[in-house]
Amino acid sequence: MLTKRQNEILKLIVMSYIKLAHPVPSSLICEELNCSSATVRNEMVALEEAGYLEKTHTSSGRVPSEAGYRYYVDNLMDKANINKDEEYKLQTIFANRQLELSDVITKSLQIVSDMTLYTSVILDEKSHENKLKEISVVPINNTEMVVLIVTDKGYVEHKDLRLDDVSLDDIKNTVKLINDLIVGTPIDEISSKLEFDIKPIISKYVKQHEMLYKAFYNVFEDISKPGSNINVVGKNNIFKHKEFNDIDKVQDIFEKLDDKDTMLSIKEENDNDIKVYIGHESNLDDDVTVIKTSYKTDKDNGTIAIIGPKRMEYSRVVNLLDYIKKQIERDENGK
Amino acid sequence: MLTKRQNEILKLIVMSYIKLAHPVPSSLICEELNCSSATVRNEMVALEEAGYLEKTHTSSGRVPSEAGYRYYVDNLMDKANINKDEEYKLQTIFANRQLELSDVITKSLQIVSDMTLYTSVILDEKSHENKLKEISVVPINNTEMVVLIVTDKGYVEHKDLRLDDVSLDDIKNTVKLINDLIVGTPIDEISSKLEFDIKPIISKYVKQHEMLYKAFYNVFEDISKPGSNINVVGKNNIFKHKEFNDIDKVQDIFEKLDDKDTMLSIKEENDNDIKVYIGHESNLDDDVTVIKTSYKTDKDNGTIAIIGPKRMEYSRVVNLLDYIKKQIERDENGK
DNA sequence: ATTAGCAATCAGAAAAAGAGAGTGCTATTT
C-alpha cells in the first residue's frame, strides 16, 4: 500500500514522463512538492521496490514501469471531461446527419488522430442479423449485369455477374422468385434456403436454371461471409513518437497494423467499458498502449481503438473515446 | 558517344549495383571482361567524366548516377520477356472471370508487390462517360432509405438518405420521374437536368417536392464529383530496401504515398507507353524510381505504377507492367 | 593500349577520453 505522498510522487512522475519523454529526476519532483530532492529520492526507492518505477541505468532518473502505468490508470489518473476545444471539433462531425454512420466514425477518429498524433482503428462487423430486403438486377449489356442487394438495415452489396446466353426473362423470373420467397431471410441462411426452396422451383420455371442458380448461389455465398471492416487511420503518426525512432520497430508495428488477425484481436472481449492495454498487453509492442471501447447501435456495432506509445496521454484519450462512443450511441439509438 | 566497351562496363556496373547495393569496384568488372582492373579503372574515369558514374568518396567503387540509370534504361537494358514463373502467378488472377476488373488489377499488383518487394499504385478514374442507367430507392424504415444508382457501365453507387415526413408515394413518384426522364444522361450533367427538367415537374406532382428535390440533388452532386480511386499496395516494402534505412526518409515517403495530390500526379501525361521516372523525376524522393503505364478498356481507364528504390530491377518491372497492361486490355476489350 | 605496382585516401569499426546528469549513502539538522 502506497502512502499518500508516494501516490502523489508516482502521479507526478508518470505525468512528467508522458510530457517530457525523459527519465524524471528527483529535482523535478521536489520543486513541485516543496521538499528536498533527497526526500524524493528516498520515496523513489520505495516506489521502485514496489515495482512501479524503473531506472534506465544506475544513475538515471526514474521511468514508470508497466505496473506504474497500470497503477496510474487505475488509481491516479484525473478523469476530467473532454477538452472543450476538442469537443467542438468533434461536434461538427456528429452534427452532420448527411453522412453514413461508418463515415462519421471514421471522420471523428481521423480528427482524433490529427489532434493527438496517435493512430486510430475502427473495426466494424457486418451484423449477422441483416435480413434480405430487396434484390434487383440491372443488365449492362448482353453478358453482364449488376446484382444489387439491400438488407433491412440498409446494408448494400453489389456484384458484377457475367452470364453468357441467358435470356433477360430468365433473369427477371429468377429475381422475382428470390424476392417473393426469401426476402426477410437472414443473410447467412440464404444460401441454404436458395438450395432447398428456390432451386426446385426455378428448375421448373426458368430455362437456364442451372447456370442462374449457381450464379446467385455464389453471390449470396460471397456476401454472407462474416467479414469485418478494418480501418486504420493516422498510421503515419507512429513516426512522431520518440519511442518509435527505430526503423525495425516501426516496420514491425506497421506490419502488425496491416495484419488482419492482429487488428481483429483488438475487438475481443467486447466490453461496454473503456479498456486500456498497456505495453505487452497490447499485443503490438512493449512500448505501445491500446485504448479501446465498443459501441452498439440499432444497426451496427463495432470497436474503436486508439494506439499510441505506452507514454500516452491516457486521460485525454479515454475522454475522447468515451465522448465518441456516447455520440455514436446517442446519435443512432436516441435519434 | 560511348565505346562498345564502355557500354558494356556501364551495363555491368548498373546491374551489379542493382543486385549488390554496394559501390562496384573495378575488380568485379575485370573478372567479367577478362582484362585488368587498371583498364577498367581507366574506362570508369571516362564514364564518370561523361556523367554516368559517381563515387561515394575518393577511393570508393562506382555507383550509377541518375544519368547512368537513364542511359541504362534507354539504351542498355535487356528487354527480355516476363519470367515464366511470374507469368504463371499472374495468369491465375486474370483467368478468374468472377472478379470485377478493379479487383483483378489490385490483386495482380498485390502479387507483383509481393514478388518484387516494391510498392504498387493503382489509380483509376471514374469515367465521365458514365450515363445513368437506373435509380431505385429501398426504404429501410420511416425516415431512412437507400438510394441505388447504376450507370450504363456497371458502376454502382449508393447513398443513405434520411427524410422525415415524406410519404412513400412521393418518393416512388420522384424516382419514377427521374427514371423516365433522365436515364441515359451522363452523370455530370444530371444535376443541371434535375434542376431544369425535373424540378418544375415534381413541384406539380409531388407533395414534399422541395425536400425531395434537394435530397436527390445532393445525391447526384455527390456522385458526379470527378473522384479518382487511389490504391497503394505493398507500402511496407519500402522498409525492405537499404536506401530507405533512414527513418526520416521513410516517414517522408510514407507521407507522400498517402498524399492524394502526389499520387495523382503520377497519372499525368496519360501515355500508352511504359514510362520510367528515375530519382528526382519521381517527385517522391531522389532515391526512388517510379515506373508506370496506363490502361484503357471499354469501361474504365487508369494508371498503374510500381515504386521502388532507384536501384530497381528495371527490366523485370517493365516486363511485369507490360504484361499486366496487356492482360487488362485484352481481358476487357477483346472479349 | 594495357597492365603491374604502390602510395594515398577515406569510410567505418573499435577504442579512449571527457563531460554532465543524477543517484545512493552518510552524516547532520529539525
Place this chain on the structure above:
DNA sequence: AAATAGCACTCTCTTTTTCTGATTGCTAAT
C-alpha cells in the same frame, strides 16, 4: 523519526583518436 545537505560514484552520451581494409589514381613497365 523524518527530512536534508553534501559528496563520491556510476553510467550514458558525445567527441576524439586510432586502426584497418577496401579501392582508387598515377606512374612506369610491358
